[in-house]
Amino acid sequence: MTEKNTSADTLIRLSAAQLAEKLRAGDVTAVEATQAHLDRISAVDGKVNAFLHVNAEEALAVAAEVDAIRAAGGAEAEALHYLAGVPIAVKDLIVTIGQPTTAGSKILEGWHSPYDATVVERLRAAKMPILGKTNLDEFAMGSSTEHSAYGPTRNPWDLDRIPGGSGGGSAAAVAAFEAPLALGTDTGGSIRQPGAVTGTVGVKPTYGSVSRYGAIAMASSLDQIGPVTRTVLDSALLHQVIGGHDPRDSTSLPEPLADLVAAAKTGNVEGLRIGIIKELHGEGYQAGVENRFNDALELLKEAGAEIVEVSCPNFQYALGAYYLIMPSEASSNLAKFDGVRYGLRVLPEEGPMTIERVMGATRAAGFGDEVKRRIILGTYALSAGYYDAYYGSAQKVRTLVQRDFEAAFAQADVLISPTAPTTAFPLGEKLDDPLAMYLNDVATIPANLAGVPGLSLPGGLADEDGLPVGIQLLAPAREDARLYRVGAVLESLLEAKWGGPLLAQAPDLADAATLETQEAK
Amino acid sequence: MAAINRDDVAHLARLAHIEMSAEELDRMAGELAVIVDSVKSVSEAAGDDVPATSHPIPLTNVFRDDVVGHTFTAEQALSGAPDSDENRFKVPAILDEA
Numbered sequence: 001m002t003e004k005n006t007s008a009d010t011l012i013r014l015s016a017a018q019l020a021e022k023l024r025a026g027d028v029t030a031v032e033a034t035q036a037h038l039d040r041i042s043a044v045d046g047k048v049n050a051f052l053h054v055n056a057e058e059a060l061a062v063a064a065e066v067d068a069i070r071a072a073g074g075a076e077a078e079a080l081h082y083l084a085g086v087p088i089a090v091k092d093l094i095v096t097i098g099q100p101t102t103a104g105s106k107i108l109e110g111w112h113s114p115y116d117a118t119v120v121e122r123l124r125a126a127k128m129p130i131l132g133k134t135n136l137d138e139f140a141m142g143s144s145t146e147h148s149a150y151g152p153t154r155n156p157w158d159l160d161r162i163p164g165g166s167g168g169g170s171a172a173a174v175a176a177f178e179a180p181l182a183l184g185t186d187t188g189g190s191i192r193q194p195g196a197v198t199g200t201v202g203v204k205p206t207y208g209s210v211s212r213y214g215a216i217a218m219a220s221s222l223d224q225i226g227p228v229t230r231t232v233l234d235s236a237l238l239h240q241v242i243g244g245h246d247p248r249d250s251t252s253l254p255e256p257l258a259d260l261v262a263a264a265k266t267g268n269v270e271g272l273r274i275g276i277i278k279e280l281h282g283e284g285y286q287a288g289v290e291n292r293f294n295d296a297l298e299l300l301k302e303a304g305a306e307i308v309e310v311s312c313p314n315f316q317y318a319l320g321a322y323y324l325i326m327p328s329e330a331s332s333n334l335a336k337f338d339g340v341r342y343g344l345r346v347l348p349e350e351g352p353m354t355i356e357r358v359m360g361a362t363r364a365a366g367f368g369d370e371v372k373r374r375i376i377l378g379t380y381a382l383s384a385g386y387y388d389a390y391y392g393s394a395q396k397v398r399t400l401v402q403r404d405f406e407a408a409f410a411q412a413d414v415l416i417s418p419t420a421p422t423t424a425f426p427l428g429e430k431l432d433d434p435l436a437m438y439l440n441d442v443a444t445i446p447a448n449l450a451g452v453p454g455l456s457l458p459g460g461l462a463d464e465d466g467l468p469v470g471i472q473l474l475a476p477a478r479e480d481a482r483l484y485r486v487g488a489v490l491e492s493l494l495e496a497k498w499g500g501p502l503l504a505q506a507p508d509l510a511d512a513a514t515l516e517t518q519e520a521k
Numbered sequence: 522m523a524a525i526n527r528d529d530v531a532h533l534a535r536l537a538h539i540e541m542s543a544e545e546l547d548r549m550a551g552e553l554a555v556i557v558d559s560v561k562s563v564s565e566a567a568g569d570d571v572p573a574t575s576h577p578i579p580l581t582n583v584f585r586d587d588v589v590g591h592t593f594t595a596e597q598a599l600s601g602a603p604d605s606d607e608n609r610f611k612v613p614a615i616l617d618e619a
Contacts, residue, residue: 114597207577221576247585253578320560331537338538340612342601347613348540355613356538364540372539377553379533380525389564396567398574435555451577477578 008036012177016086016234019180023070023085030063030070030085034129037087041131041178044509049153050163050173051132052092055099059087059129066127081126083237088123089179091170092133093140094225095214096120099130103216104138104148104166107366108343117214118249119183119225119242126241131179134169138368139334140190140218142166143440146431147370154427155198157467157506161424164194164440170228171198176509181238182228187218188322189420189444191226192456196419196470199458199502201487202228203235204444206477207451208253210239211246219329220251222322222448230503232457232487236260239480253478263481264488270304272486275412279315280443286422288462292469293418296459299493300416300486310411312404314397315446321397322445323438324381324390331378334371337363373434402450409476414486417443419456419470447474455483457491458502468502525557526550 006028014022022028038056045051066085070077095101095113097120102108116124123130137147145153145168153168155161156176163172170182171194184191186204195202203226210225217223227238239260246252274297281293301307339345339362346361347353367375381390408415420440430437447454452474459471471490475482495501527550534541534549541549595608604611 111601114593114600115591208580250583251576251578251580253580314566317563317566320563321566323556323560324563335537339603340610343603345603353613355615358613359538360535360540363538367539372541372545373549373552373556375537375539376530376533376549377556379537380529380553380557383533383536390560392573393564393567394560395573395575396571397563398577399571400567402574402577434552435559438556449577 008039011036012040014180015231016083016180016229016237019086020082030066031060033085034059034063034087037131037179044176045178047154047159047509048156048172048176049151050134050169050176050178052102052135052150053099054132055130058098059131062127062129083241084127086181087129087131087179089131089134089170089173089182090120091136091167091184093136093185093216094120094183099133101133104136104150105366106149106344107337111343115214118211118246120214122242134173134182136169137166138371139216140166140185140187141370141374143193143437145169146427147368149368152427155424156509157199158424161426164197166190167194167228171195171200171202174200174228174230175503175506180230181234183225184228185215185223185225187222187326188448189441191228192444192454192472193420193440195228195456197424197468199468199506200228200230201232201235201457202226203239203455203483204447204453205239205243206453206480208251209257209480210243211249211252213246213248217333219326220333221329222326230501232484232491233264236264236484257478258481260481260484264484266485267489269300269486269489272305272414273308273412274300274305275308275310275408275415277415277417278309278311280417284421285418286462288464289418289422289469291463292459293471296471296490300490303489303493308412310408310415312408314400314404317397318401318446318449319438319442321394322449324394327374327378328381328391331375331382334375337366398449401446405450405452414482415474417472419443419472423462423465423467423469443472452477453480453483455487457487460494460502525553
């Protein structure tokens with residue numbers, strides 16, 4: 001590093017787009033960039049616990065390959081993807097050859113997938129070094145990462161607080177400068193809510209616009225893979241790497257989205273109608289969250305957008321419908337963890353050794369409490385006599401939520417709300433109260449039910465606790481480009497106000513008290 | 522809608538193949554009762570005239586081209602299995618001896 005003019009500390013703070021430019025200009029090599037992030041992981045991940053597995057050897061090999069191609073020049077160097085050599089972290093719900101995939105569960109401890117997810121194949125095709133696999137709530141079930149079987153991830157802004165969930169590992173890795181980019185999955189807010197509470201950007205794409213092949217399914221009609229980054233442009237760049245039709249996912253949309261990177265570079269919102277969703281702010285939202293939300297509206301108005309108010313009266317039923325549909329689909333999807341084909345097998349301590357009893361003992365030992373709760377709830381909602389009242393009613397609410405969105409998008413091009421009702425809460429605070437935990441997702445769930453895209457970006461710090469607040473943008477299905485256009489404009493207006501990125505205000509983890517002292521408090 | 526009780530949870534746990542201790546059943550019944558109560562309103566939200574949505578963006582007749590693609594070897598398919606024998610998954614007895 002010494003002969004180069006970019007120090008490791010500068011390197012890890014670059015956006016993916018800035019790093020890509022430096023790589024192309026030859027200011028820095030992919031090996032140096034990858035090593036700088038691996039060093040950062042070594043330095044701070046003992047405190048943050050964002051990574052479940054670090055993939056140093058393979059990542060450095062891919063980086064070296066990119067450097068060799070670039071050094072040789074010619075057609076192959078010309079053909080390198082824009083993000084070639086830019087390292088990335090992958091949520092450990094997404095399967096990878098050559099690295100373990102645990103889904104944050106004991107039931108898959110030590111399991112290696114024999115295949116790559118489609119999104120991982122696309123990262124490899126772009127020659128992006130994969131730094132490792134990030135922590136999550138077990139099978140992506142949670143809003144705090146506390147339901148991981150491998151210990152919680154901690155919020156880089158305050159190590160005693162949650163980083164959100166389920167993708168707290170990906171969001172914290174990006175917020176702590178351990179990776180410039182990460183992949184997440186979002187079933188009810190698992191990309192956007194961690195983005196909000198860690199001061200990062202997270203996008204849930206239109207359902208079907210990114211292949212789910214190789215994402216371990218929680219609720220198949222709601223799950224979607226998406227980007228986790230520090231800037232809106234980086235999310236657009238990553239979305240374009242992983243998106244597009246995949247014949248291996250029967251829900252994959254055949255037609256491509258509009259150019260997302262171009263949308264992020266549009267640079268204006270003049271004349272756009274931006275709709276405030278009456279039901280998704282105000283009562284139940286922390287005052288500091290509401291204040292930053294109002295600041296964002298003011299900036300967009302000054303930039304020439306027209307702010308309108310829309311009403312989505314059926315959103316009041318969205319959380320309830322979600323907590324029937326999601327567990328129903330999860331109970332079915334998780335039936336495959338039976339101690340036969342992969343993962344853990346636990347034998348009953350006594351009595352006859354039948355397969356049925358082995359399954360019961362395996363699932364009892366392998367699944368954590370939240371997973372068991374959702375499987376039982378889903379089994380209940382799908383059982384004879386309750387199906388119509390629960391699952392059937394929830395599917396009707398889904399229609400009503402879609403109709404609310406349709407009506408709202410007739411009045412507005414993009415909708416806006418706070419991403420989460422509060423800033424990051426202390427670890428442990430909601431662990432014994434599942435219902436309180438579920439309420440974190442109240443503003444993010446409607447998008448999953450309707451399949452529309454959503455983006456969360458940092459809106460500033462709440463006055464009362466100095467912690468990040470997220471602003472959520474929502475667009476009609478297939479109109480993801482609108483999110484990037486409005487998101488990038490709002491981001492640049494906010495950064496002008498702050499004098500730089502919000503994460504520049506985060507505490508320096510290298511100086512942070514060690515975990516031991518934090519815990520001793 | 523009916524409330525969920527401890528016997529229901531015990532029955533559901535059997536259906537879902539999850540062994541649960543007495544203490545676990547007690548706790549789970551209490552927690553699930555609160556959750557089920559909170560989602561009750563869903564059944565009153567929509568009238569009979571509202572159709573159900575099972576999928577956010579429905580696609581129909583999705584087929585891939587009929588070409589031979591990648592297949593796993595037996596070794597790959599068995600690589601994560603807790604037990605195998607002669608290129609097959611090995612499982613405990615299917616039928617109870619009793």
